Amino acid sequence: MAKDINKKAFDDATKLKLEIFRECFKEWLPVFIHSPFVEKVFIYDFFAGSGIDSENNHGSPLILLDEAKGEDQMFCSKVPKGRVVFGYNEKIESKRTLLETNVTNHLTECLSNCGRSECVYNVGYGSFDFKEVFERPTVSTILNNPKYGKFILLDQYGFKEVDNDVFKKLTESPRTDFIFFISSSFIRRFKEHPYILKYFETNRINFDESKPKECHKYVANYFRTLIPKNTEFYLHQFTIKKGSNYYGLIFGTGHTLGMEKFLKVCWDKDKLSGESNFSMYNDYQPNTLFYTETNTVRINDYKDQLKKAILTRKISNNLDGMKHALLNGVPTRAYIEVIEEIKDKIEIVGKFNKKITNIHRLKESDIYQIKTK
Numbered sequence: 351m352a353k354d355i356n357k358k359a360f361d362d363a364t365k366l367k368l369e370i371f372r373e374c375f376k377e378w379l380p381v382f383i384h385s386p387f388v389e390k391v392f393i394y395d396f397f398a399g400s401g402i403d404s405e406n407n408h409g410s411p412l413i414l415l416d417e418a419k420g421e422d423q424m425f426c427s428k429v430p431k432g433r434v435v436f437g438y439n440e441k442i443e444s445k446r447t448l449l450e451t452n453v454t455n456h457l458t459e460c461l462s463n464c465g466r467s468e469c470v471y472n473v474g475y476g477s478f479d480f481k482e483v484f485e486r487p488t489v490s491t492i493l494n495n496p497k498y499g500k501f502i503l504l505d506q507y508g509f510k511e512v513d514n515d516v517f518k519k520l521t522e523s524p525r526t527d528f529i530f531f532i533s534s535s536f537i538r539r540f541k542e543h544p545y546i547l548k549y550f551e552t553n554r555i556n557f558d559e560s561k562p563k564e565c566h567k568y569v570a571n572y573f574r575t576l577i578p579k580n581t582e583f584y585l586h587q588f589t590i591k592k593g594s595n596y597y598g599l600i601f602g603t604g605h606t607l608g609m610e611k612f613l614k615v616c617w618d619k620d621k622l623s624g625e626s627n628f629s630m631y632n633d634y635q636p637n638t639l640f641y642t643e644t645n646t647v648r649i650n651d652y653k654d655q656l657k658k659a660i661l662t663r664k665i666s667n668n669l670d671g672m673k674h675a676l677l678n679g680v681p682t683r684a685y686i687e688v689i690e691e692i693k694d695k696i697e698i699v700g701k702f703n704k705k706i707t708n709i710h711r712l713k714e715s716d717i718y719q720i721k722t723k
């Protein structure tokens with residue numbers, strides 16, 4: 351049985367994971383609460399734990415509530431009561447009870463600062479096995495509703511809860527962004543064990559045995575293969591090394607803005623490759639002579655890939671060029687750098703611009719064609 355994460359102090363790897371949850375949610379929430387197309391917002395933490403560790407550090411449920419206030423109550427002061435709902439599930443009853451107490455204490459303190467009699471956010475609790483609650487008609491109805499924005503946090507122990515079916519359901523749910531934790535080293539190490547084969551077709555995971563540190567990337571690639579062809583969906587992974595093991599997060603969104611924002615979080619944390627808490631591609635390290643943040647192995651490799659795609663006419667406009675960057679886990683600025691680097695070999699048809707953020711807002715007149723000379 352897994353050890354109880356809330357019974358001791360969170361270690362550095364857990365703190366990093368929680369920080370990424372925090373940053374990711376902080377980027378996500380304003381987009382959804384400010385959108386005129388979103389009627390209600392649901393935030394589900396399906397493996398919520400008890401809320402704090404042995405040193406009172408906040409776990410994911412309190413982190414989410416804390417971020418939901420916004421700086422100087424920028425968010426909660428503008429949201430009508432009941433528009434944003436937090437759903438916290440924790441299978442172990444005693445932990446669920448503790449979670450309710452911790453959330454209540456947190457909200458009581460929060461209310462004493464804001465002066466309201468009740469919080470504008472609704473918080474509900476469940477004590478179910480994840481698969482059971484995930485399959486419930488009420489949850490499915492919410493997931494399927496395109497007028498509802500959903501943020502789904504799946505901080506499982508190990509690997510077996512987010513399987514093919516769960517992943518597919520998440521990717522097929524409209525306006526639903528998700529982030530899950532997974533123990534990728536474990537899948538690699540025991541990939542032929544029947545216990546693992548129950549959940550994953552590991553013959554479809556192309557682990558490079560000479561590169562165990564890349565195992566989480568291969569697990570993320572496996573999930574990529576589950577996305578139906580011709581579906582626009584973005585996934586990115588962040589590997590967290592703890593001792594000799596590799597764990598990681600996988601974020602998914604159907605929207606370019608979701609991926610623009612998640613990549614910002616990841617590239618802020620890892621300026622070399624935007625995907626790990628260690629040097630994934632053996633770059634020169636900060637404070638060494640040849641260190642550079644602009645020409646890293648990952649960025650250069652990606653730029654070569656994009657150049658080739660443009661010069662072989664697989665990509666023929668700026669929007670597709672930037673989507674290609676997002677699909678490959680690289681910020682859209684790489685696209686502009688590539689265009690500068692190959693400007694002698696291409697011709698721009700239309701009005702050139704350097705718009706690289708909020709690319710979903712590009713107007714038709716912002717989209718130009720790229721022809722090769």
Ligand SMILES: C[S@@+](CC[C@H](N)C(=O)[O-])C[C@H]1O[C@@H](n2cnc3c(N)ncnc32)[C@H](O)[C@@H]1O
Pocket residue numbers: 355356368396397398399400401402408409410411439440441442445478479480481505506507511
């Ligand atoms: C990694 S911990 C979550 C920690 C929490 N996110 C935090 O930041 O404190 C996983 C939690 O999921 C609960 N859990 C394990 N299996 C579960 C299941 N099948 N359904 C729901 N909860 C489960 C565990 O009791 C544990 O509290």
